[in-house]
Amino acid sequence: MWQQLQEELGPEGLSIIAVAIDSDVDAIREWAAHAPNLTVLIDRDYIVAERYGIVNVPASVWIDEQGHIVRPADTAMGDDRFRAFAHIDSGVHHELLRAWVLRGERDLTDSQVVENMERPTRELQLARLHRRIAVALHDRGDTPGTNTHLAAAEALAPYDWVIRRGSMPMRNIDPFGAEFFEFVEEWQEAGSPGFRLRTGRED
């Protein structure tokens, strides 16, 4: 759907930059093949996630022609593939996007944008640093070092999906396996913390 939205809204002035919070270049390449009109970038060190307060994927941030954030990080599904699991109607976000690009209509004021940002705690920033160190150690083949820093990151940010689920491939754990579903349960018991905006939520 992102490819379609880029085709539809590109001539109207929209560029979709798809930032892969990922190190698996083959998987990124495969995804990008289905979205040839998107700009696909690789963010191994979670730089964009940190600067824009992204704690889960897929997420979107809107930036206007003046470099001004007009919508903060929020879950943004490309389609309804995960609707039964995530309880999100993806079309709601897409319609808001069309209204903004085609008619300049914003659904949030500046102060609402600020209120709904995921501003970091010290613990979350520290977790992100541990994760960055883990990625560097993983590149060196230092498994104990990788695991030490991932464990530190997870203890500091137990409900951040990028930290928790996003580190599973590095630990050779299936991100759709038993440990993932344990995490989801833990996260739900904690009140499903995450993005404040709940665009298209059905629960």
Next chain:
Amino acid sequence: MATVIYDTEHVDVKAELSSRWLMTPEAVESLTGWKLKPEGFCRGDVCSPIFNPDKVLSYGMVDLQEAAPLLGLLAVTDPSRGVAALTASAHERADDMASLKAPDFTLESLSGDPVSLHDFNRRKVLLLAWSSW
């Protein structure tokens, strides 16, 4: 070898590594822009005084982890493995975000070319964070 990860940069630095991560003041300055002076760490007209020199300094060297908060930064250091990471403190980052100014970034595309947010100047941008996991 000692490496400091600072944003997208992986910088090899000269450091004295024991239980602490110690760097020369010159190395700290080239990494962060903050210069050690008698009045503290200074950048431009701004100086940050060092109230706990016993922790921050050691025989003319700077303890990166202890110095970071004075520079508006946060550090995690692993001296035994020779890797440290440095980023904006939670407070600095939160202030940056609340300004609503979209922070620039430069990342590699699949073809290896660097692409920056500012390349999309005058366009509306949907920043889409995704992953294969």
